[in-house]
Amino acid sequence: MAVTQAEFRKALGCFATGVTVITVDYEGEIHGMTANAFASVSLDPPLVLVCVDQRARTHTHLHVKKRFGVNILSQDQGKISEYYARAVRTHEEAEREAGARFERTPHGTPVLKGALAYLECRLHTAQDAGDHTIFIAHVEDVVVHEGDPLLFFRGDYRDIGPIIG
Numbered sequence: 001m002a003v004t005q006a007e008f009r010k011a012l013g014c015f016a017t018g019v020t021v022i023t024v025d026y027e028g029e030i031h032g033m034t035a036n037a038f039a040s041v042s043l044d045p046p047l048v049l050v051c052v053d054q055r056a057r058t059h060t061h062l063h064v065k066k067r068f069g070v071n072i073l074s075q076d077q078g079k080i081s082e083y084y085a086r087a088v089r090t091h092e093e094a095e096r097e098a099g100a101r102f103e104r105t106p107h108g109t110p111v112l113k114g115a116l117a118y119l120e121c122r123l124h125t126a127q128d129a130g131d132h133t134i135f136i137a138h139v140e141d142v143v144v145h146e147g148d149p150l151l152f153f154r155g156d157y158r159d160i161g162p163i164i165g
């Protein structure tokens with residue numbers, strides 16, 4: 001019994017996630033990509049993973065730079081998530097249309113202002129898996145802020161609800 005793409009997407013959409021923007025400095029330009037296929041891998045050493053479509057520009061950038069940032073979005077950053085999922089985008093539009101502003105780490109990696117948390121990542125392993133590649137990375141530094149996350153569930157953005165139980 002083969003699973004269709006529509007069924008697969010529908011099932012995976014039931015798994016509520018946070019939303020990240022993966023940032024990379026590419027030839028001095030800030031490149032960002034919205035991603036929710038992000039997870040913790042190991043505590044010691046601290047490792048995370050992100051799965052990137054092999055057709056995405058980010059796929060090439062991560063292979064070349066071997067360093068990237070993971071920006072975990074705050075609940076008021078839905079426009080930024082939408083913006084960095086678009087096929088065509090420019091840095092000027094990112095600020096004008098979505099309010100995305102950046103600073104740089106000492107490594108030059110772009111950090112999205114207003115994000116809930118930032119992880120500075122150095123590539124550990126890249127493993128092709130189907131039409132995506134799993135990029136596993138060492139987390140070299142983290143910055144965490146107060147606030148609530150942006151959530152993604154069944155194709156829509158959501159706010160976090162009250163604590164239950």
Ligand SMILES: Cc1cc2nc3c(=O)[nH]c(=O)nc-3n(C[C@H](O)[C@H](O)[C@H](O)COP(=O)(O)O)c2cc1C
Pocket residue numbers: 019032033034035036037038051052053055056057058059081082084085086087152
């Ligand atoms: C909520 C959301 C989550 C996404 N998660 C991923 C992901 O985990 N991996 C991925 O490759 N693309 C993901 N995408 C799609 C990319 O953001 C989109 O294809 C983007 O245009 C790729 O940019 P690039 O070609 O500049 O790398 C997601 C899109 C949205 C809206």
